[in-house]
Amino acid sequence: MSDISRRKLITTGLAAAAGVTGLGVAAGMAQKYGLVPPDHGGIFGAGETLTYASHRLLTKYSLAREFPQSMISKPPFANEMAPPTDEFKRLQAGGFADWRLTVDGMVAHPAAFSLDQLKSYPSRTQVTMLQCEEGWSYIAEWIGVPLSHVLDIVGVLPQARYVVYFSFQPDWWDSIDMADASHPQTLLAYGLNGDVLPIGNGGPLRMRVPRQVGYKSVKFITHLTVTDNLKKFGKGLGSASPESGYAWYAGI
Amino acid sequence: MSESAYIPNVASDVPVTTVAPRHSALVRVTHWITTLCFFALLITGAEIVISHPRFYWGETGNVLTQPLFKIPIPSSRALVPTGYGYVMPDQNGWSRYLHFQAAWVVVLTGLLYVIAMFFTGHLRKDLLPGGGEASWRAFPKEVASHLRFKRPSAAEAWSYNLLQRISYLFVIFVLFPLVIWTGLAMSPAFVSAVPAAVNLLGGQQSARTLHFFVSLALVLFVLVHVVMVFVAGFWSRMRAMITGHVDTKMERT
Numbered sequence: 100m101s102d103i104s105r106r107k108l109i110t111t112g113l114a115a116a117a118g119v120t121g122l123g124v125a126a127g128m129a130q131k132y133g134l135v136p137p138d139h140g141g142i143f144g145a146g147e148t149l150t151y152a153s154h155r156l157l158t159k160y161s162l163a164r165e166f167p168q169s170m171i172s173k174p175p176f177a178n179e180m181a182p183p184t185d186e187f188k189r190l191q192a193g194g195f196a197d198w199r200l201t202v203d204g205m206v207a208h209p210a211a212f213s214l215d216q217l218k219s220y221p222s223r224t225q226v227t228m229l230q231c232e233e234g235w236s237y238i239a240e241w242i243g244v245p246l247s248h249v250l251d252i253v254g255v256l257p258q259a260r261y262v263v264y265f266s267f268q269p270d271w272w273d274s275i276d277m278a279d280a281s282h283p284q285t286l287l288a289y290g291l292n293g294d295v296l297p298i299g300n301g302g303p304l305r306m307r308v309p310r311q312v313g314y315k316s317v318k319f320i321t322h323l324t325v326t327d328n329l330k331k332f333g334k335g336l337g338s339a340s341p342e343s344g345y346a347w348y349a350g351i
Numbered sequence: 352m353s354e355s356a357y358i359p360n361v362a363s364d365v366p367v368t369t370v371a372p373r374h375s376a377l378v379r380v381t382h383w384i385t386t387l388c389f390f391a392l393l394i395t396g397a398e399i400v401i402s403h404p405r406f407y408w409g410e411t412g413n414v415l416t417q418p419l420f421k422i423p424i425p426s427s428r429a430l431v432p433t434g435y436g437y438v439m440p441d442q443n444g445w446s447r448y449l450h451f452q453a454a455w456v457v458v459l460t461g462l463l464y465v466i467a468m469f470f471t472g473h474l475r476k477d478l479l480p481g482g483g484e485a486s487w488r489a490f491p492k493e494v495a496s497h498l499r500f501k502r503p504s505a506a507e508a509w510s511y512n513l514l515q516r517i518s519y520l521f522v523i524f525v526l527f528p529l530v531i532w533t534g535l536a537m538s539p540a541f542v543s544a545v546p547a548a549v550n551l552l553g554g555q556q557s558a559r560t561l562h563f564f565v566s567l568a569l570v571l572f573v574l575v576h577v578v579m580v581f582v583a584g585f586w587s588r589m590r591a592m593i594t595g596h597v598d599t600k601m602e603r604t
Contacts, residue, residue, distance in 0.1 A: 146456075235414065344448075
Protein backbone atom coordinates (compact mmCIF):
# COMPACT_ATOMS: atom_id res chain seq x y z
CA MET A 100 0.00 0.00 0.00
CA SER A 101 1.45 3.31 -1.01
CA ASP A 102 1.57 6.48 1.08
CA ILE A 103 -1.02 8.17 -1.04
CA SER A 104 -3.72 5.54 -0.72
CA ARG A 105 -3.11 5.25 3.04
CA ARG A 106 -3.41 9.02 3.37
CA LYS A 107 -6.58 8.89 1.30
CA LEU A 108 -7.99 6.15 3.50
CA ILE A 109 -7.29 8.11 6.70
CA THR A 110 -8.76 11.32 5.24
CA THR A 111 -11.85 9.51 4.02
CA GLY A 112 -12.27 7.83 7.41
CA LEU A 113 -11.93 11.14 9.24
CA ALA A 114 -14.35 12.84 6.87
CA ALA A 115 -16.88 10.04 7.32
CA ALA A 116 -16.54 10.17 11.11
CA ALA A 117 -16.94 13.96 11.07
CA GLY A 118 -19.96 13.59 8.81
CA VAL A 119 -21.67 11.05 11.05
CA THR A 120 -20.88 13.13 14.16
CA GLY A 121 -22.16 16.25 12.42
CA LEU A 122 -25.39 14.52 11.45
CA GLY A 123 -25.79 13.26 15.01
CA VAL A 124 -25.29 16.75 16.45
CA ALA A 125 -27.69 18.21 13.85
CA ALA A 126 -30.31 15.59 14.72
CA GLY A 127 -29.96 16.37 18.43
CA MET A 128 -30.27 20.13 17.84
CA ALA A 129 -33.25 19.61 15.52
CA GLN A 130 -35.02 17.51 18.15
CA LYS A 131 -34.28 20.10 20.85
CA TYR A 132 -35.64 23.03 18.84
CA GLY A 133 -38.72 21.17 17.60
CA LEU A 134 -37.62 20.77 13.99
CA VAL A 135 -38.42 17.08 13.62
CA PRO A 136 -41.93 16.10 12.46
CA PRO A 137 -43.65 13.06 14.06
CA ASP A 138 -43.62 11.20 10.72
CA HIS A 139 -39.82 11.52 10.35
CA GLY A 140 -39.31 7.75 10.06
CA GLY A 141 -39.37 5.75 6.84
CA ILE A 142 -37.99 6.40 3.39
CA PHE A 143 -39.50 9.89 3.04
CA GLY A 144 -38.43 11.00 6.53
CA ALA A 145 -35.37 12.95 5.38
CA GLY A 146 -37.30 15.13 2.91
CA GLU A 147 -40.14 15.60 5.38
CA THR A 148 -37.74 16.70 8.13
CA LEU A 149 -35.92 19.12 5.80
CA THR A 150 -39.23 20.67 4.76
CA TYR A 151 -40.64 20.98 8.28
CA ALA A 152 -37.36 22.23 9.79
CA SER A 153 -36.77 24.86 7.11
CA HIS A 154 -40.39 26.03 7.27
CA ARG A 155 -40.23 26.30 11.05
CA LEU A 156 -37.08 28.44 10.83
CA LEU A 157 -38.48 30.57 7.99
CA THR A 158 -42.19 30.88 8.84
CA LYS A 159 -42.55 30.77 12.61
CA TYR A 160 -44.18 34.21 12.85
CA SER A 161 -45.09 34.98 9.25
CA LEU A 162 -48.73 35.64 8.38
CA ALA A 163 -50.68 33.86 5.66
CA ARG A 164 -51.75 36.18 2.86
CA GLU A 165 -55.06 37.93 3.47
CA PHE A 166 -57.25 39.21 0.63
CA PRO A 167 -59.79 41.99 0.10
CA GLN A 168 -63.49 41.07 0.45
CA SER A 169 -63.87 41.51 -3.31
CA MET A 170 -61.72 38.42 -3.89
CA ILE A 171 -63.99 36.04 -1.97
CA SER A 172 -64.84 33.10 -4.26
CA LYS A 173 -68.45 32.93 -5.41
CA PRO A 174 -70.18 30.58 -5.06
CA PRO A 175 -68.57 29.25 -1.84
CA PHE A 176 -67.16 25.82 -2.46
CA ALA A 177 -67.85 22.94 -0.05
CA ASN A 178 -65.81 19.81 -0.54
CA GLU A 179 -67.67 17.19 1.47
CA MET A 180 -70.97 16.81 3.25
CA ALA A 181 -71.71 16.35 6.95
CA PRO A 182 -70.69 13.18 8.73
CA PRO A 183 -73.77 11.00 9.07
CA THR A 184 -73.22 10.05 12.70
CA ASP A 185 -76.32 9.79 14.90
CA GLU A 186 -74.70 11.91 17.60
CA PHE A 187 -74.08 14.74 15.11
CA LYS A 188 -77.64 14.52 13.78
CA ARG A 189 -79.06 14.72 17.31
CA LEU A 190 -76.97 17.84 18.09
CA GLN A 191 -77.90 19.39 14.76
CA ALA A 192 -81.62 18.81 15.46
CA GLY A 193 -81.20 20.74 18.71
CA GLY A 194 -79.52 23.66 16.94
CA PHE A 195 -76.18 22.61 18.49
CA ALA A 196 -77.36 23.92 21.89
CA ASP A 197 -75.99 20.74 23.53
CA TRP A 198 -72.81 20.82 21.45
CA ARG A 199 -69.57 21.27 23.43
CA LEU A 200 -65.91 21.67 22.60
CA THR A 201 -63.94 19.81 25.26
CA VAL A 202 -60.33 20.78 25.98
CA ASP A 203 -58.05 18.65 28.14
CA GLY A 204 -54.54 17.22 28.40
CA MET A 205 -51.63 19.35 29.59
CA VAL A 206 -53.76 22.27 30.73
CA ALA A 207 -54.33 23.81 34.16
CA HIS A 208 -58.13 23.93 33.83
CA PRO A 209 -59.75 21.38 31.50
CA ALA A 210 -63.01 22.82 30.19
CA ALA A 211 -66.01 22.36 27.91
CA PHE A 212 -67.18 25.31 25.79
CA SER A 213 -70.59 25.89 24.24
CA LEU A 214 -70.87 27.62 20.87
CA ASP A 215 -72.28 30.75 22.55
CA GLN A 216 -69.30 30.84 24.89
CA LEU A 217 -66.85 30.61 21.99
CA LYS A 218 -68.74 33.35 20.16
CA SER A 219 -68.57 35.61 23.21
CA TYR A 220 -64.76 35.72 23.07
CA PRO A 221 -62.86 38.30 21.00
CA SER A 222 -63.21 37.12 17.41
CA ARG A 223 -60.99 37.41 14.39
CA THR A 224 -62.26 37.83 10.83
CA GLN A 225 -59.85 37.00 8.03
CA VAL A 226 -60.16 36.55 4.26
CA THR A 227 -57.74 33.73 3.48
CA MET A 228 -57.27 31.04 0.88
CA LEU A 229 -58.06 27.41 1.44
CA GLN A 230 -56.01 25.31 -0.94
CA CYS A 231 -56.38 21.58 -1.26
CA GLU A 232 -53.40 19.30 -1.75
CA GLU A 233 -55.16 18.16 -4.95
CA GLY A 234 -54.67 21.58 -6.55
CA TRP A 235 -57.97 23.48 -6.28
CA SER A 236 -58.55 26.45 -4.02
CA TYR A 237 -61.01 29.11 -2.91
CA ILE A 238 -60.91 32.32 -0.91
CA ALA A 239 -63.40 32.89 1.91
CA GLU A 240 -63.95 35.10 4.92
CA TRP A 241 -63.49 33.06 8.08
CA ILE A 242 -64.81 34.23 11.46
CA GLY A 243 -63.73 32.55 14.67
CA VAL A 244 -61.92 32.69 17.95
CA PRO A 245 -58.12 32.35 17.75
CA LEU A 246 -57.11 28.96 19.11
CA SER A 247 -54.51 30.77 21.23
CA HIS A 248 -57.31 32.56 23.12
CA VAL A 249 -58.97 29.27 24.11
CA LEU A 250 -55.57 27.85 25.06
CA ASP A 251 -54.95 30.89 27.29
CA ILE A 252 -58.28 30.33 29.07
CA VAL A 253 -57.50 26.68 29.90
CA GLY A 254 -53.89 27.51 30.81
CA VAL A 255 -51.46 25.48 28.72
CA LEU A 256 -48.63 23.96 30.77
CA PRO A 257 -45.11 25.08 29.77
CA GLN A 258 -43.99 21.62 28.64
CA ALA A 259 -46.82 21.36 26.09
CA ARG A 260 -45.64 20.94 22.47
CA TYR A 261 -48.68 20.02 20.37
CA VAL A 262 -52.43 20.50 20.19
CA VAL A 263 -54.29 17.41 18.99
CA TYR A 264 -57.76 17.95 17.57
CA PHE A 265 -60.57 15.48 17.02
CA SER A 266 -63.60 15.57 14.73
CA PHE A 267 -67.09 14.11 14.55
CA GLN A 268 -65.83 12.37 11.45
CA PRO A 269 -64.79 8.94 12.65
CA ASP A 270 -61.03 8.24 12.54
CA TRP A 271 -60.28 11.83 11.57
CA TRP A 272 -57.94 13.65 13.89
CA ASP A 273 -54.91 15.85 13.45
CA SER A 274 -52.38 17.92 15.40
CA ILE A 275 -50.29 21.07 15.09
CA ASP A 276 -47.21 22.24 16.94
CA MET A 277 -47.30 25.20 19.35
CA ALA A 278 -45.94 27.56 16.67
CA ASP A 279 -49.12 26.98 14.64
CA ALA A 280 -51.39 26.63 17.68
CA SER A 281 -50.36 30.03 19.05
CA HIS A 282 -50.31 31.67 15.60
CA PRO A 283 -52.80 34.58 15.41
CA GLN A 284 -54.41 33.25 12.20
CA THR A 285 -55.10 29.76 13.56
CA LEU A 286 -58.83 29.92 14.24
CA LEU A 287 -61.58 27.83 15.70
CA ALA A 288 -63.91 29.06 12.97
CA TYR A 289 -67.69 29.25 13.43
CA GLY A 290 -68.51 31.75 10.66
CA LEU A 291 -68.07 31.89 6.89
CA ASN A 292 -68.64 34.87 4.58
CA GLY A 293 -70.59 36.83 7.23
CA ASP A 294 -72.86 33.92 8.14
CA VAL A 295 -72.75 30.88 10.39
CA LEU A 296 -70.36 28.20 9.15
CA PRO A 297 -72.46 25.80 7.00
CA ILE A 298 -72.38 22.09 7.83
CA GLY A 299 -70.88 21.40 4.38
CA ASN A 300 -67.91 23.60 5.21
CA GLY A 301 -67.38 21.95 8.60
CA GLY A 302 -69.87 23.65 10.91
CA PRO A 303 -70.54 24.23 13.65
CA LEU A 304 -66.79 24.50 14.36
CA ARG A 305 -63.83 24.00 12.07
CA MET A 306 -60.10 24.30 12.65
CA ARG A 307 -58.53 26.81 10.24
CA VAL A 308 -54.77 26.60 9.73
CA PRO A 309 -54.28 28.90 6.72
CA ARG A 310 -50.52 28.31 6.42
CA GLN A 311 -51.07 24.63 5.66
CA VAL A 312 -53.09 22.94 2.92
CA GLY A 313 -56.77 22.10 3.42
CA TYR A 314 -56.59 18.74 5.11
CA LYS A 315 -55.11 20.28 8.27
CA SER A 316 -58.26 22.43 8.57
CA VAL A 317 -60.32 19.58 10.01
CA LYS A 318 -64.10 19.95 9.97
CA PHE A 319 -66.63 19.31 12.78
CA ILE A 320 -64.14 19.88 15.61
CA THR A 321 -65.35 18.51 18.93
CA HIS A 322 -62.34 17.89 21.17
CA LEU A 323 -58.84 19.30 21.78
CA THR A 324 -56.01 17.67 23.75
CA VAL A 325 -52.78 19.46 24.61
CA THR A 326 -49.75 17.17 24.82
CA ASP A 327 -45.97 16.98 24.87
CA ASN A 328 -45.85 13.64 23.05
CA LEU A 329 -47.67 12.60 19.88
CA LYS A 330 -46.59 8.97 20.27
CA LYS A 331 -49.59 8.43 22.56
CA PHE A 332 -52.08 9.09 19.78
CA GLY A 333 -53.07 6.59 17.08
CA LYS A 334 -50.01 5.03 15.51
CA GLY A 335 -47.82 7.80 16.93
CA LEU A 336 -47.36 9.62 13.62
CA GLY A 337 -49.05 12.84 14.74
CA SER A 338 -52.35 12.55 12.92
CA ALA A 339 -54.63 10.33 10.88
CA SER A 340 -53.02 11.67 7.67
CA PRO A 341 -49.69 9.75 7.83
CA GLU A 342 -51.68 6.62 8.70
CA SER A 343 -53.27 6.90 5.26
CA GLY A 344 -50.04 7.94 3.55
CA TYR A 345 -50.22 11.75 3.77
CA ALA A 346 -47.65 14.00 5.46
CA TRP A 347 -48.30 15.34 8.96
CA TYR A 348 -46.84 18.74 8.09
CA ALA A 349 -48.74 20.24 5.18
CA GLY A 350 -47.27 23.72 4.73
CA ILE A 351 -46.35 22.78 1.19
CA MET B 352 14.30 17.04 -1.05
CA SER B 353 11.83 19.72 -1.95
CA GLU B 354 8.21 19.00 -2.70
CA SER B 355 8.41 20.31 -6.27
CA ALA B 356 11.16 17.85 -7.11
CA TYR B 357 9.17 14.96 -5.66
CA ILE B 358 5.96 15.40 -7.62
CA PRO B 359 7.39 14.87 -11.15
CA ASN B 360 8.75 11.52 -9.93
CA VAL B 361 5.27 10.42 -8.99
CA ALA B 362 3.87 11.74 -12.22
CA SER B 363 6.36 9.75 -14.26
CA ASP B 364 5.03 6.51 -12.75
CA VAL B 365 1.66 7.17 -14.32
CA PRO B 366 1.27 5.78 -17.85
CA VAL B 367 1.47 8.56 -20.42
CA THR B 368 -1.68 7.32 -22.19
CA THR B 369 -3.93 8.48 -19.28
CA VAL B 370 -6.15 11.37 -20.31
CA ALA B 371 -8.51 13.56 -18.34
CA PRO B 372 -12.04 12.12 -18.29
CA ARG B 373 -14.54 13.53 -20.79
CA HIS B 374 -16.87 14.39 -17.88
CA SER B 375 -15.54 15.06 -14.37
CA ALA B 376 -16.73 12.81 -11.55
CA LEU B 377 -18.80 15.67 -10.15
CA VAL B 378 -20.60 16.20 -13.48
CA ARG B 379 -21.26 12.46 -13.83
CA VAL B 380 -22.57 11.98 -10.29
CA THR B 381 -24.78 15.10 -10.32
CA HIS B 382 -26.06 14.18 -13.80
CA TRP B 383 -27.37 10.80 -12.69
CA ILE B 384 -28.77 12.01 -9.35
CA THR B 385 -30.62 14.71 -11.30
CA THR B 386 -31.88 12.12 -13.79
CA LEU B 387 -33.24 9.96 -10.98
CA CYS B 388 -34.89 12.93 -9.24
CA PHE B 389 -36.33 14.21 -12.52
CA PHE B 390 -38.19 10.97 -13.17
CA ALA B 391 -39.38 10.78 -9.54
CA LEU B 392 -40.67 14.37 -9.81
CA LEU B 393 -42.26 13.72 -13.21
CA ILE B 394 -44.13 10.57 -12.17
CA THR B 395 -45.30 11.96 -8.81
CA GLY B 396 -46.17 15.31 -10.41
CA ALA B 397 -48.36 13.50 -12.94
CA GLU B 398 -50.04 11.55 -10.12
CA ILE B 399 -50.82 14.80 -8.27
CA VAL B 400 -52.20 16.41 -11.45
CA ILE B 401 -54.53 13.41 -11.93
CA SER B 402 -56.29 14.35 -8.66
CA HIS B 403 -57.33 17.63 -10.30
CA PRO B 404 -56.58 17.69 -14.05
CA ARG B 405 -57.90 21.24 -14.45
CA PHE B 406 -55.79 24.41 -14.69
CA TYR B 407 -56.69 27.98 -13.86
CA TRP B 408 -55.25 31.48 -13.97
CA GLY B 409 -55.17 33.93 -11.04
CA GLU B 410 -55.49 33.21 -7.32
CA THR B 411 -58.23 30.58 -7.07
CA GLY B 412 -59.85 27.81 -9.06
CA ASN B 413 -62.09 24.82 -8.31
CA VAL B 414 -64.75 22.69 -10.00
CA LEU B 415 -67.24 25.57 -9.74
CA THR B 416 -65.02 28.00 -11.66
CA GLN B 417 -64.12 28.16 -15.34
CA PRO B 418 -60.80 26.45 -16.03
CA LEU B 419 -58.14 27.83 -18.35
CA PHE B 420 -57.92 24.32 -19.80
CA LYS B 421 -58.54 20.71 -18.79
CA ILE B 422 -56.49 17.60 -19.45
CA PRO B 423 -58.96 15.07 -20.91
CA ILE B 424 -58.15 12.19 -18.54
CA PRO B 425 -60.06 10.51 -15.70
CA SER B 426 -59.36 11.90 -12.22
CA SER B 427 -58.46 10.20 -8.94
CA ARG B 428 -61.22 12.22 -7.24
CA ALA B 429 -64.94 11.60 -7.71
CA LEU B 430 -65.60 15.30 -7.20
CA VAL B 431 -63.94 16.33 -10.47
CA PRO B 432 -66.32 16.23 -13.45
CA THR B 433 -64.25 14.52 -16.16
CA GLY B 434 -67.05 12.84 -18.11
CA TYR B 435 -65.46 9.41 -17.69
CA GLY B 436 -67.63 7.95 -14.92
CA TYR B 437 -64.48 6.31 -13.63
CA VAL B 438 -62.31 7.30 -10.65
CA MET B 439 -58.64 6.35 -10.63
CA PRO B 440 -56.90 5.19 -7.42
CA ASP B 441 -55.60 7.94 -5.13
CA GLN B 442 -51.78 8.10 -5.26
CA ASN B 443 -51.31 11.56 -3.76
CA GLY B 444 -49.98 10.56 -0.32
CA TRP B 445 -46.71 8.93 -1.36
CA SER B 446 -46.55 11.09 -4.49
CA ARG B 447 -46.43 14.27 -2.40
CA TYR B 448 -43.90 12.77 0.04
CA LEU B 449 -41.64 11.65 -2.83
CA HIS B 450 -42.15 14.84 -4.88
CA PHE B 451 -40.86 17.03 -2.06
CA GLN B 452 -38.05 14.66 -1.09
CA ALA B 453 -36.83 14.43 -4.71
CA ALA B 454 -37.14 18.22 -4.93
CA TRP B 455 -34.81 18.60 -1.94
CA VAL B 456 -32.27 16.19 -3.43
CA VAL B 457 -32.31 17.79 -6.88
CA VAL B 458 -32.10 21.34 -5.48
CA LEU B 459 -29.13 20.47 -3.23
CA THR B 460 -27.46 18.55 -6.09
CA GLY B 461 -28.09 21.44 -8.46
CA LEU B 462 -26.62 23.93 -5.98
CA LEU B 463 -23.48 21.82 -5.64
CA TYR B 464 -23.18 21.58 -9.45
CA VAL B 465 -23.72 25.31 -10.04
CA ILE B 466 -21.34 26.42 -7.26
CA ALA B 467 -18.70 23.96 -8.48
CA MET B 468 -18.95 25.05 -12.14
CA PHE B 469 -17.67 28.51 -11.23
CA PHE B 470 -14.57 27.08 -9.52
CA THR B 471 -13.70 24.16 -11.79
CA GLY B 472 -13.96 26.07 -15.07
CA HIS B 473 -16.85 23.82 -16.18
CA LEU B 474 -18.95 26.92 -16.90
CA ARG B 475 -16.26 28.77 -18.86
CA LYS B 476 -14.72 25.83 -20.70
CA ASP B 477 -17.71 23.57 -21.30
CA LEU B 478 -20.87 25.67 -21.21
CA LEU B 479 -20.28 29.27 -22.26
CA PRO B 480 -20.03 29.76 -26.05
CA GLY B 481 -16.36 29.56 -26.99
CA GLY B 482 -14.17 28.59 -29.95
CA GLY B 483 -14.36 25.96 -32.71
CA GLU B 484 -17.74 24.29 -33.10
CA ALA B 485 -18.95 26.15 -30.01
CA SER B 486 -18.44 29.55 -31.62
CA TRP B 487 -21.21 31.88 -32.73
CA ARG B 488 -19.79 31.76 -36.29
CA ALA B 489 -20.49 28.03 -36.48
CA PHE B 490 -24.08 28.54 -35.37
CA PRO B 491 -25.92 28.33 -38.76
CA LYS B 492 -23.94 25.22 -39.71
CA GLU B 493 -24.75 23.64 -36.33
CA VAL B 494 -28.49 24.27 -36.71
CA ALA B 495 -28.46 22.82 -40.23
CA SER B 496 -26.60 19.64 -39.24
CA HIS B 497 -28.93 19.16 -36.23
CA LEU B 498 -32.01 19.49 -38.42
CA ARG B 499 -30.59 16.76 -40.67
CA PHE B 500 -29.85 14.55 -37.62
CA LYS B 501 -26.27 14.37 -38.80
CA ARG B 502 -23.95 12.30 -36.67
CA PRO B 503 -21.62 14.69 -34.85
CA SER B 504 -17.92 14.92 -35.65
CA ALA B 505 -15.31 13.16 -33.52
CA ALA B 506 -14.30 16.44 -31.91
CA GLU B 507 -17.76 16.72 -30.42
CA ALA B 508 -17.12 13.67 -28.28
CA TRP B 509 -14.81 16.01 -26.35
CA SER B 510 -16.73 19.26 -26.33
CA TYR B 511 -20.29 20.57 -26.45
CA ASN B 512 -21.34 22.38 -29.62
CA LEU B 513 -23.03 25.78 -29.49
CA LEU B 514 -26.63 24.48 -29.58
CA GLN B 515 -25.84 22.12 -26.73
CA ARG B 516 -24.25 24.90 -24.71
CA ILE B 517 -27.24 27.21 -25.18
CA SER B 518 -29.73 24.43 -24.29
CA TYR B 519 -27.83 23.40 -21.18
CA LEU B 520 -27.41 27.00 -19.99
CA PHE B 521 -31.14 27.61 -20.58
CA VAL B 522 -32.10 24.51 -18.59
CA ILE B 523 -29.68 25.27 -15.75
CA PHE B 524 -30.24 29.01 -15.40
CA VAL B 525 -33.82 29.53 -16.66
CA LEU B 526 -35.97 26.35 -16.47
CA PHE B 527 -34.62 24.96 -13.19
CA PRO B 528 -34.92 28.26 -11.27
CA LEU B 529 -38.42 28.75 -12.75
CA VAL B 530 -39.65 25.29 -11.79
CA ILE B 531 -38.32 25.77 -8.23
CA TRP B 532 -39.85 29.25 -7.95
CA THR B 533 -43.30 28.21 -9.27
CA GLY B 534 -43.18 25.16 -6.98
CA LEU B 535 -42.40 27.21 -3.87
CA ALA B 536 -45.10 29.72 -4.87
CA MET B 537 -47.70 26.98 -4.30
CA SER B 538 -46.62 26.45 -0.68
CA PRO B 539 -48.94 28.35 1.68
CA ALA B 540 -46.27 28.40 4.40
CA PHE B 541 -43.46 29.56 2.11
CA VAL B 542 -45.52 32.42 0.65
CA SER B 543 -46.54 33.53 4.15
CA ALA B 544 -42.86 34.39 4.61
CA VAL B 545 -42.19 35.48 1.01
CA PRO B 546 -45.53 36.71 -0.44
CA ALA B 547 -43.79 38.22 -3.49
CA ALA B 548 -42.97 34.67 -4.66
CA VAL B 549 -46.63 34.12 -5.56
CA ASN B 550 -47.84 37.71 -6.06
CA LEU B 551 -45.30 38.30 -8.85
CA LEU B 552 -46.70 35.28 -10.72
CA GLY B 553 -50.26 36.58 -10.56
CA GLY B 554 -51.63 34.17 -7.97
CA GLN B 555 -51.43 30.65 -6.59
CA GLN B 556 -53.32 29.03 -9.49
CA SER B 557 -51.14 30.90 -12.00
CA ALA B 558 -48.11 29.48 -10.19
CA ARG B 559 -49.57 25.97 -10.51
CA THR B 560 -50.27 26.43 -14.24
CA LEU B 561 -46.78 27.85 -14.85
CA HIS B 562 -45.23 24.98 -12.84
CA PHE B 563 -47.01 22.59 -15.21
CA PHE B 564 -45.75 24.35 -18.36
CA VAL B 565 -42.15 24.69 -17.13
CA SER B 566 -42.24 20.97 -16.31
CA LEU B 567 -43.44 20.29 -19.87
CA ALA B 568 -40.51 22.35 -21.19
CA LEU B 569 -38.14 20.21 -19.10
CA VAL B 570 -39.74 17.03 -20.46
CA LEU B 571 -39.26 18.36 -23.99
CA PHE B 572 -35.59 19.04 -23.22
CA VAL B 573 -35.09 15.51 -21.88
CA LEU B 574 -36.75 13.99 -24.96
CA VAL B 575 -34.53 15.96 -27.36
CA HIS B 576 -31.49 15.27 -25.17
CA VAL B 577 -32.09 11.49 -25.29
CA VAL B 578 -32.74 11.55 -29.06
CA MET B 579 -29.45 13.45 -29.54
CA VAL B 580 -27.61 10.87 -27.43
CA PHE B 581 -28.91 8.16 -29.78
CA VAL B 582 -27.95 10.18 -32.88
CA ALA B 583 -24.44 10.77 -31.52
CA GLY B 584 -23.96 7.12 -30.54
CA PHE B 585 -25.75 5.76 -27.50
CA TRP B 586 -23.03 3.53 -26.02
CA SER B 587 -20.14 5.96 -26.42
CA ARG B 588 -22.10 8.82 -24.86
CA MET B 589 -23.45 6.64 -22.03
CA ARG B 590 -19.93 5.34 -21.38
CA ALA B 591 -18.60 8.90 -21.23
CA MET B 592 -21.28 9.94 -18.73
CA ILE B 593 -20.90 6.79 -16.59
CA THR B 594 -17.15 6.05 -16.60
CA GLY B 595 -15.91 9.40 -17.86
CA HIS B 596 -13.94 7.79 -20.68
CA VAL B 597 -14.32 8.18 -24.42
CA ASP B 598 -13.46 5.25 -26.65
CA THR B 599 -11.46 7.12 -29.27
CA LYS B 600 -11.33 4.20 -31.71
CA MET B 601 -15.10 3.93 -31.67
CA GLU B 602 -15.58 7.66 -32.07
CA ARG B 603 -13.41 8.03 -35.16
CA THR B 604 -14.98 5.31 -37.30
